[in-house]
Amino acid sequence: MEQVSGEVGAFQVAVRKKARYVNENLCTGCGACAEKCPTMVVDVFNAGLGNRKAIYKYFPQGIPSVFTIDAAACRQLGQGKKCGVCAKVCQAKAVDYDQKDTLIQLEVGAVVIATGYEVFDPSVIPEYGYDRIPNVVTALEFERLLSASGPTAGHLDRPSELALVKEMEEAEKEHKKLQRQVSQLEEKHGKPSSEIVAAFQSGTLPDDADLRNWALLAQDLASLEARLDSMNRRKATASVARKLAFIQCVGSRDFRFNPFCSSYCCMHSVKEAMIAHEHDNGVHSSIFCMDLRAVGRGFEEYKLRGGKQANIRYIRGRVAEITQDEALNPVVWYESTQNRQVVHETFDLVILATACVPSPGAAELARQFQVELDRNGFFKTDPLAPLNTSRPGVFVCGCAQGPMDIPESVAQASSAAARAAEIVAPARQAVG
Amino acid sequence: MSNDVLVIGGGIAGIQAALDLAEMGIQVHMVERLPSIGGKMAQLDKTFPTNDCAI
Numbered sequence: 001m002e003q004v005s006g007e008v009g010a011f012q013v014a015v016r017k018k019a020r021y022v023n024e025n026l027c028t029g030c031g032a033c034a035e036k037c038p039t040m041v042v043d044v045f046n047a048g049l050g051n052r053k054a055i056y057k058y059f060p061q062g063i064p065s066v067f068t069i070d071a072a073a074c075r076q077l078g079q080g081k082k083c084g085v086c087a088k089v090c091q092a093k094a095v096d097y098d099q100k101d102t103l104i105q106l107e108v109g110a111v112v113i114a115t116g117y118e119v120f121d122p123s124v125i126p127e128y129g130y131d132r133i134p135n136v137v138t139a140l141e142f143e144r145l146l147s148a149s150g151p152t153a154g155h156l157d158r159p160s161e162l163a164l165v166k167e168m169e170e171a172e173k174e175h176k177k178l179q180r181q182v183s184q185l186e187e188k189h190g191k192p193s194s195e196i197v198a199a200f201q202s203g204t205l206p207d208d209a210d211l212r213n214w215a216l217l218a219q220d221l222a223s224l225e226a227r228l229d230s231m232n233r234r235k236a237t238a239s240v241a242r243k244l245a246f247i248q249c250v251g252s253r254d255f256r257f258n259p260f261c262s263s264y265c266c267m268h269s270v271k272e273a274m275i276a277h278e279h280d281n282g283v284h285s286s287i288f289c290m291d292l293r294a295v296g297r298g299f300e301e302y303k304l305r306g307g308k309q310a311n312i313r314y315i316r317g318r319v320a321e322i323t324q325d326e327a328l329n330p331v332v333w334y335e336s337t338q339n340r341q342v343v344h345e346t347f348d349l350v351i352l353a354t355a356c357v358p359s360p361g362a363a364e365l366a367r368q369f370q371v372e373l374d375r376n377g378f379f380k381t382d383p384l385a386p387l388n389t390s391r392p393g394v395f396v397c398g399c400a401q402g403p404m405d406i407p408e409s410v411a412q413a414s415s416a417a418a419r420a421a422e423i424v425a426p427a428r429q430a431v432g
Numbered sequence: 433m434s435n436d437v438l439v440i441g442g443g444i445a446g447i448q449a450a451l452d453l454a455e456m457g458i459q460v461h462m463v464e465r466l467p468s469i470g471g472k473m474a475q476l477d478k479t480f481p482t483n484d485c486a487i
Contacts, residue, residue: 001440001463009433015463045475059475062468106461108438112453114446116471140475147477154477271480278483302481361465365440398445406444406479413445417437417452424435424458 002103004368008393008423013106019099021069021077022055026094029057029065033086033095041073043151047141049162050151054078055086055095060149069095109424110393111369112416113379115362117399120251120258120355127321128250128352134160135241135330136322136350139268146275154279156241158349160328164238168231175228178221185214193218241349242282245332246273247319248289251355252403258355260376264405265353266293270306272351277310284311286347288319288334296405322350356403369394378402387416395419436461443471 002014039054046052054073057065075083076097087095119140123131130136135158137145144150145157152162182193189196193214199205200215246269252262266289273285292314294303306312320342321333330350336343358377366373371389372380379389379396387395397416398409435458439450442464450460462469473479476486 011434011438013438015461020467047475056467058466058468059470061474062470064468068467106436106438107434108436108461109434110437112437112439112446112449114439114441114443114449116441116443116445119472140472143476150477267480271478271483274483275478296481298481397449398441398443400441400445406473409443409445410448413448414452416445417449417456420437420449421453421456421458424437425456 001365001368004370006107008391009109011108011111011393013108013111015104015106017102017104019071019101020066021071021074021095021097021099022067023094023096023099024064024066026092027066027090028092028094029067030091031057031067032089032091033067036085036089038083038085039073039075041070046144046151047138049141049144049159066094069097110395110420112413112420113365113369113371113389113394113396113400114398114413114416115359115365115400117356117403118359120357122250122352122354124257125250128247128319129322129324129330130352133322133324133328133330133350134158134163135324135328135348136352138352138354139246139265139272140354142272142349142351146272146279156276156280156283156349158238158241158328161235161238164231164235168228168235171224171228171231175221175224178217178224182214182217182221185210185217189214193221197222239348240280242280242284243346243348244273244276244283244285245330245345245347245350246285246287246353247322247332247350248287248292248353249318249355250352251357253290258357258376260403261293262353262356262403263293264356264403267296267299267302267405269351269353270294270303270312273312274306274310277312284313286313286315286345288315288317288332290316290318296407356399359400362400371396374402376402387412387419393423435459438463441471442466442469444473446471 002016004013006012033055034053037053037055040051041054042048043050043052045059055067055069057067071077075081145152148154196215197218251257269287276283294300316337317334319334323331329346331344331346333344371391374380379401381401389396395416397412437453437460439446439462450462453460473486479486
């Protein structure tokens, strides 16, 4: 959104259409470009748990089904290097490095704001260790771990093990390289490396740069092998996550961050615990909450079903701190309000039910449309006109006006559509 | 006067609003920040309380 003017019935809006660097009329979505693209980028859709290429589709089923170049990451566009691989392999000739942003002028009678929300970043809560402890994840990250189309194909691999696998891959690559260099030197000099290392360590190595380099390489190789060994041992004992802890109200109902209730997280955690149990019947979950809010239709029954059938334990108590033991298991410290004691328990994985906060662009959009935000930063509405913003003809639905679940968002969206239609429907104009 | 409607955001709320308006024969312009529509719901695996698949 660039600029807004006009009034109800006739708003003039300028919209910047960002360059995709792919002609969407030509792209067939075949994916040959992404297959050959040499640049790996952290995948935002998978909540940073996986990688994608610099030319990508946001997610496999994404609509429109065309590829986009991430210009900042692209070798050709962002880094000024010679590449052009995607353009070469594209049979449809859809890749267009010269595409530019375009400004589109729209005239509309009404506007529906449905900009949604953002997930609260829990790294600002130091006691939960989100950025320190690998096996503490957000509910959205866990959602991607559970998804059959996610980075682990739905298996509950722990992030610490995913990182280990990645580290091992890199170490093995490095190992191959070092091994090749060392064996070349061995062949060249016709001596085993052990002799050179021994001489180097005892200080009897002749003063020769080549030999010194060889000794250092051989030492690096030995230490890398030791590291690989220990990583292999860790990998052998690694197991999938079976004992899960869900921490509720992370950033919500907390006066340091957001005073409001994010409304959907209680049921979201119950759902994630149920799906995890469905995937692996050995999964046991504990949900730590101040109170579990199951106020929608069928929600209370769903919660009880989780407790009975999906090994979910509901624990009343606010978690004070999460620490980590030597095996990278998170340890949850909390006050048990039942026996009035501070207790701690070790889990395989901790999932933080993070708050629903206003989307980062909400303030700017509100400024452009000259509509008011409420004190929490969501679009302000009137209790008796829950879809009206403070400006006639501009409506708001879904999480843009506050935390809500999917059925409520859908219901509001239909209502907002009806309100917008009231303004633009030809019948009304005929009468008016 | 214009008979078109602008929907800002292509998540589940924006999609639902746009589809409803289109069903009524109204021209809709949808603006989405990301390369694909779907929003947060597309990132979800299943939804409560029925455990139905998301988008």
